[in-house]
Amino acid sequence: MIEEKADLENQLTELTNQRNLELEADFMELKNGIEDLKKVLKNRLYPSKLFEMLEELTLPQVQFTGLDTDFPQAKLTLEAEAVDYTTLAKQMIVFEEDERIEKIGLSEVGLDLTGRVNSTLNIEINLDFLRP
């Protein structure tokens, strides 16, 4: 039995010597890289889809002059110019009826010197539509 054990030990040493530890470490590193990349892709947002949505929902007589987004908070602030108050109200209704928009509020509204209606819209969006 002692001889058998010695044989097995020799066999194990021989096999261990055949291992390419560097290559094995490279594979582990590659595996970790793939796992990390999966984590990156899992929650990736595609903000360009936000602009597609705004282009789709914006009425012809409304113009946006400023935008401020905060994706971690799922919020955006839009500065809009409309030809009159009725158009602005219609624009708000269009936003409210879209399922990609969770909530919409108006923080500032007033006429500028040219008679156009300037407003600031506070919008909360559903981030799901920004995912792949």
Place this chain on the structure above:
Amino acid sequence: MTKKNIIIIISLVGSLILVFVFVKPLWSSIKALNQEIEQKGLEITATEEILAKTAELNQEYQNLKDEADKISLALPKEEDISYLLIQFENLASANGLLLETVNFTQTEEQKTVGGQSSQSQTEKIGPPFPNLFLNVKVSGSYDAFKGYLTGLENNIRSMDTHSISFSIQRKEGQKGLSLLPSGIFEFDLGVSVYYQK
């Protein structure tokens, strides 16, 4: 009790003592040796499996080497700021934008999606490993910016855009209240760029 019986009993007791003193330790060492042999056998099997798996993986790796290399480009081991600057500038010029500034503000572990008002969306944005947070300012047309944004989204280097803001730039000489936009916007982007731990 006869003398013969006493001798038999003494012999039996003596035999039992011998068994406990000599045979039991021998049996124990044989048992231990057997366990060691079994253990070595298992180690040999495991090592053979590792060798076979390594050979198999090596074969697959050679076939997919180009794809595997992309992972290190997507998630490099360090920040690699110089390469990032080149990418940001190339993307800007390719889309007809002017890259005004790039501010490397902080390195953070992660950001959280969703505030208190949107509990359902409260998830982690981005992975739980280091990222370089930077602010990029570009100027140009709206269409050019859309192209730039799409370029960032599809860029091989992993990055997420956390915030976007823009305001319209008025024409020179048309201060404050002028409503004749030049069509040129200034865009501010908050971007997280990831790298491996």
